[in-house]
């Protein structure tokens with residue numbers, strides 16, 4: 001086995017098919033993965049599989065956003081969200097489940113779900129190289145691969161028990177294809193109250209479109225039926241660096257000036273956290 005193939009990646013190999021020709025199974029070949037037709041994909045030094053191989057991602061977080069997200073998540077402020085996602089997964093699938101986290105970021109939520117499912121394995125997909133570096137070491141049973149949610153997934157049909165999507169872009173048809181019929185799609189998204197205090201003070205913060213829930217329902221409805229929804233809502237106290245990170249980890253970071261962030265008294269020391277977590281059954 002090559003040094004670069006981490007045990008968690010080895011555990012995930014049977015989920016994959018070749019992104020180029022869809023041949024089932026990729027095999028380790030030096031510091032790469034290869035299909036039987038010879039298509040080759042590097043394994044990055046940091047341990048994730050570079051399945052996107054040269055194609056440009058449609059979107060993804062830059063390094064500064066990921067670093068801010070990593071710091072913010074490590075404060076535990078979003079631990080109740082992680083617990084809700086983990087509970088929804090653990091209530092629906094067996095401990096040996098396969099969990100695919102789409103737009104996994106640093107792998108924080110995937111690691112939380114795997115902690116609640118002691119025999120499970122996970123695979124995180126993201127376009128952001130900096131996020132993948134963290135995701136590849138987020139959990140002993142979690143592998144990571146570079147992939148764009150808007151392209152057909154490099155996964156065989158019906159291999160996942162849980163598809164997790166936390167604050168990330170969605171591809172309902174592909175979610176449905178890769179899920180087993182008994183599996184669950186778990187989607188976490190903000191309500192209109194989420195971080196309202198921050199949005200109120202920083203006009204450049206991206207607002208949450210009130211029609212978003214209807215749009216989510218419309219795109220998921222042909223493929224999924226909601227089984228359980230949990231509202232996770234609480235007040236969180238923020239230090240000033242936490243508040244700066246909370247802004248810096250969102251796309252709004254590009255629209256908020258340094259001067260705004262340095263302005264004493266502009267950033268709130270308390271915010272409302274308000275998200276919905278839904279487990280969907282495939283139709």
Ligand SMILES: C[S@@+](CC[C@H](N)C(=O)[O-])C[C@H]1O[C@@H](n2cnc3c(N)ncnc32)[C@H](O)[C@@H]1O
Pocket residue numbers: 057058059060061069102103104105106107108109125126127128131147148149150165166167168169
């Ligand atoms: C708001 S972050 C959420 C990350 C993680 N789920 C979390 O909550 O900590 C959105 C994530 O989606 C990723 N992303 C954006 N566009 C993507 C795409 N087209 N394909 C895959 N991932 C994408 C970003 O790089 C980022 O890691």
Ligand SMILES: [Zn+2]
Pocket residue numbers: 018019020021022023035036037038039
């Ligand atoms: Zn191939």
